Amino acid sequence: MSSDHLVWRKSSRSAEGTDAQCVEVAALPGIVAVRDSKAPEAGHISFSRSGFRALTAKLRQ
Numbered sequence: 001m002s003s004d005h006l007v008w009r010k011s012s013r014s015a016e017g018t019d020a021q022c023v024e025v026a027a028l029p030g031i032v033a034v035r036d037s038k039a040p041e042a043g044h045i046s047f048s049r050s051g052f053r054a055l056t057a058k059l060r061q
Helices: 049-060
Strands: 023-028 031-036 045-048
Touching: 031 049, 045 049
Parallel strands: none
Antiparallel strands: 023 031, 031 045
């Protein structure tokens, strides 16, 4: 899957500026893609929707 055709978005809680550390997500049917907003050319990783939910639940702990 090429990231060129995905619509990427950042969290409304993401910091602005050159020192901001955040990720961007793009949603497709059944898949959530995640990439580093500071290095989008490095590619992305994809999760199933249930896998992404499990990841974000773990990160909140």
